[in-house]
Amino acid sequence: MNRIPMLRQEEHTELYLFAEAIKARRYFRKIPMNLLLEMLRLSQLVMLTQDEQLVHEGDKNPPEMYILLHGSLMVTSQGEFISRLEAPGDVVGEQAILSPEARTMTVTAEVDSRVLAFPNEVFRVAEEMSHIPAIYLSFASILAEKLRITEAQAKLRRNARPQGNATPPCIAIVDIDSRERRVIRGTLSTLWKEMKIVEYASPKEFIETPAERRFDLIILDPLYDHDYHDEQELLEALGESVGLHNCPVFAVSEWCNDESNREKLAQMGVGDFLGRPYSTFDLRHKLSAFKVAYYRQRELEQVEHAADTDRLTNLANRRRMDEFLDALVTLYPEERQPFSLIITDVDNFKHYNDTHGHQMGDVVLASIAAILKRSVRRGDLAARFGGEEFVVLLPKCDKPAAFKIAEKLRQAVEEEEIPYQEQQPSGNLTATFGVATYPFDAENVDMLLKRADECLYQGKEAGRNVVIGAEMLQNTAA
Template sequence: MTARVLIVDDMLANLKLLEARLVAEYFTVQTASSGADALEICRQDLPDVILLDVMMPGMDGFEVCQRLKSDFRTQHIPIVMVTALDHPSDLLKALESGADDFLTKPVDDLALITRVRNLARLKLLTDEMLMRASTEQQMGYPAMLGEDVAITGCDGRVLMVEDREGAATRIVEALQSDNDVVHMVDPAHALLVAPSGDFDLLIVSLNLQNADGLRLCSQLRSLDRTRHLPIMMIVEPGEEARLHRGLDMGVNDYVMRPVNPSELLARVRTQVKRKRYTDYLRSRLEQTVEMAVLDPLTALHNRRYLSSHLETLFEESAERGRPLSVLLIDVDHFKVINDTHGHDAGDDVLRELALRLRRNIRGIDLACRLGGEEFVVVMPDTGLESAYLVGERLRQCIAAAPFIAGAQNKAVNVTASMGVAALEYEEDTPELILKRADQALYCAKRDGRNRVVGDAA
């Protein structure tokens, strides 16, 4: 994939070298020779990835990174710190300043392209989620934008596959102070455990003695449960061709032997943090989807969902010649409940009614809140007579026991009126069935409420 990359370095030779390497891989490149210039470019045109030199006069890379990460508009831009410093404290300082990754000079071409591509993919995901978040705000959903989400790369749960005892011991010692490390020798066992182990990262040796590490990576990438699990490979010098294959199949990162413990720990923290962040974004997306189709008060599906799903159920029933019924439910004298006991009590009544609905219908039935005190239940494979019996059971369940509602936990007697209609004629449509159910509901209310009336059309 391509992306817009900003290179920040006060040395012209370094700028030109990195620019040439990235342009050769079809990245769009901008350059800045100082921290101040970089901040100005980011304010005007947000890049997808920033390569940021640490040692610069005036404002060093650590300060630039901190400023970018503290600004809401630029805090989601991935930053790679490029440094000649290799002391453990320097690597940790880069991460603590907000950097997403780091490269040590002289920069290896494969490492450069790998880091930039991986971070560009992350930025693409982040941009999409932020766009969705902006839409959520416009639609009145709780905002994700600007949230202070405390996500760290510490205390990760790491699965390591290494069949050489000495190498495994050194890796565990490097990571165990900051992570829960599960070491396995057999890749087949790891393949069974990984989907259910709630791991943040898989570390696998590319040159296992008795198995193919790439095979394990490809198998995990093909499983739904582990498709998004970050994978880090440990690679011997000279294995660049196999490393390329691993990166092509979706491996996220790698370290070369002999493994530098500080670099390994820093890269593990980065992958764990990134995984938790993407999990958070994915969770927010799932919540947004739920909010779009669920009624927030009762957790039943809403009118929007009914409109689309009823059409599908109707078409399936009509094509197969199977019955389909609709039950409309309206709480009797709901305004009196609100006026007498308060709107909080009214909300409690609606929530409890939704619970009683769920307990008395099948899993294949669709229960929705249309709005206010009106509900609908769509029942596939159910004729008018059976639907009437379901309605009568629901009516009795609602009327049988008082509803506990309001701050005072008062017992409120509640009844409901119901109208039933079914798919009966060739010219029927979902709208016509709902209209007939509504007419039957009107008859139930007209005839005294607390009753079920079947469509007689």
């Protein structure tokens, strides 16, 4: 591993290029260029070759923080894939700086890569110092922002996984070769008897799968599909489809033997690779690792789920909803993807409660909650907001899509068979929905909730059992 101290390179020709590249990342945007250059001069330029380890799990040497300049780094812990760094300015190692125990992760170069390494002493302030240097404060700001974003990403990933034990894990196998599908299916069947397998005979068939279909692992061979004009078009379509499922992706293909192809797959969201031809042991070993990681994560999430769940409805409680909303707002500047909020209220619920009693009222709330839970996309969050009010949070969802989802929910409630619904004032038990989208309808969480609530109120005034969007409020005001 070759290291070049940047401090000795006062006029380093690449120093300014490094600064420009990483300044585009969120952690560095607010740091003045002159201060950023000073910070970079405290680092060492590290050149890594493919498969070379930058950090070893269990290492007890003083920790360093690393900033990626070029290439791709894979982060693993106990053999389990954790994350990937592939954009200039991505940061890793900050948690070890804050908690300098033995390293709990391994960082490996997936391709030839370059990083800037910041030694441990950069993050230390002597007790006798009367003031804290600006560079130290800048590093502290980077660490805090990175941890905040990492925590927000973890909340969204956790929500994308199915909760509870009722549904067995579901695995997709995407391969044009029926013999290869049979081999993978047979290996899975001996390793993971409780799982369900869905096979696709082509990438196109998988891409056309409805988003409601939920997978816990996708195994695919991205070989060229004649339904697409070229390789790039196929990879873009596959990447978009894979992203909807929010689950690990494992590529098993002759295509994986080429480094540039693996890099393309990594950018598409593939977490692990196996080139063909492969040994039976290698396939079993990879699939066993996925199984262990799945159940380890499942156990952790079940404990967290119990603390974050409303007992009556089995939906997320208010605390979890607030945390999820904050995570969406935190990630927006980086991802630039709008998200939407739907708020709904059971129409004339007080009449139902007063007429049939609170126990039957609880039956209604549980029925509405079940509709919300089964109707939203994977990765969405349905929560009990309070009383007879519910909220649905829709990541990566613009206004038109959110309105369609709300209308689908409204119809589902209207069509649900609920005891004594015919005794309601309208002759049926219904719900009204308000929809608002961030950042178009609000610039913060409080305003987003307020706008959605205003839509709900207008829907009640308009006669109930309707969907009102924030743009409809604007039109009415005009």
